[in-house]
Amino acid sequence: MDAPPPAFDPFLSFEDVHAPRLGLDGLDLALPRAACSVLLGPPDAGGAAALRLLAGLASPTQGRLRLAGGDLAAPPPGWRGVGLFRAADAPPPGRSVQQAASDLLRHLDPPARAAHLARALTCLGLDGQEATRIGTLPPDRQRRVALARALAPEPSLLLLEEPLDGLDQPARQRLALELRALVRRLGLTLVATLRDGADALLLADHLAVLQDGRLAQQGTPQQVYEEPASAHVAGLVGENNRLPGTVLALDGEECQVRLDCGPELWARRGDAAGPGSRCILAVRPERVAVAALSAEEMGEGALPAALRDSVFLGDHLRLLLEVGRGGLLVAKRPPGSRLPRPGGPASVAWDPYAAFAFRALR
Structure with missing residues (x-):
């Protein structure tokens, strides 16, 4: 506590x-x-x-x-x-x-x-x-x-x-x-x-x-x-992406997760249990970077993505992206940002310190 x-x-x-x-x-x-x-x-x-x-x-x-x-x-x-x-x-x-x-x-x-x-x-x-x-x-x-x-x-x-x-x-x-x-x-x-x-x-x-x-x-x-x-x-406190997955390994305060949609990545360990347990990977939409590049061009830790929708909301753009096999992710970007085109090359990334692995909600 x-x-x-x-x-x-x-x-x-x-x-x-x-x-x-x-x-x-x-x-x-x-x-x-x-x-x-x-x-x-x-x-x-x-x-x-x-x-x-x-x-x-x-x-x-x-x-x-x-x-x-x-x-x-x-x-x-x-x-x-x-x-x-x-x-x-x-x-x-x-x-x-x-x-x-x-x-x-x-x-x-x-x-x-x-x-x-x-x-x-x-x-x-x-x-x-x-x-x-x-x-x-x-x-x-x-x-x-x-x-x-x-x-x-x-x-x-x-x-x-x-x-x-x-x-x-x-x-x-x-x-x-x-x-x-x-x-x-x-x-x-x-x-x-x-x-x-x-x-x-x-x-x-x-x-x-x-x-x-x-x-x-x-x-x-x-x-x-x-x-x-x-x-x-x-x-409860703010909007969060929640991607379900399974814990693969623990390393101090870090946690390796395989998402149900396919990708494997590292995050901060919240209250996630040990290897083999079900978890939720949570990351805030404003922490998700989006690039009109391939994941290889974007750099280490980037995931291939596909832009599914983009909504202009005045002070920001709300992007709906798909990662892996059906994993949906929301990102918030400033207006005027260079964004991928639907069907064009795209990738997403975030600082592993900004993502948390939590016990899956029952």
Whole structure:
């Protein structure tokens, strides 16, 4: 299991946390202070359960939750509590923005309540819309109202369950970047669950991939993207080519693989087992070099290929290539690149350090 980076200062910690009814099975996880942490995985991976425990809505049957080195149940001085957003808790459409966003401020006197509300609405770009009925707002603005409700008490810890779910792509990107800026401006600690790897890369300072109620891998988004620990992680965090094959030999951190489509090559050993075991060779599309040359002309490690399709997507070309006997491979190349013609000579290559051999997924 991956340890946090050396400079990591754990703020929130799960220590061998079990909660069988919630699907947690020995979760060990450490999250940083004043940063955006994302728990990435499908709905049953354990992210929502972890948020419930942090919010005090459930308790573990085994293990401990720690806050700044102490017990989460006994927070340090200055602790302002937890703010929780869940997409399912959308405010009723007939209420005004002010009514919905001030739900958790009733314990404050009127001047303090007004100040808290104004700060929360301004942070989420809702100032001036206090009297607007929620049902008249577009979906992304309604989402901001619900987030303002969680933010208005000015908590120390903000928990967000699928905060980008249901929004179109431009709205997801805008909100993710604004949440990052908000964390930096306010010094918040934010923990969010997400199912989409692209959203996670956009939002996270610290990324934890969960699987079956346990930690699969954690680190910075770049670390997890560039050095995934398994085929499961690699598939969640960014696009990957997956070529099935069989392990032929191991040599330290390297692994020789015979692909089912024919070629034999070397890759970094991920979690692949020994010789004779089934594996997946994973390589990112942007790491695949493509040349309008024969493999011999391209050089050592190149594989003969055939271009099957090319799609222009603005900032890059998406190429579909065939290697060996029916092995399909996607490559991404900059516009203007010299590319092979369909039926003409072609080859592909990548740095063996950029490809990983993982256990085959069941």
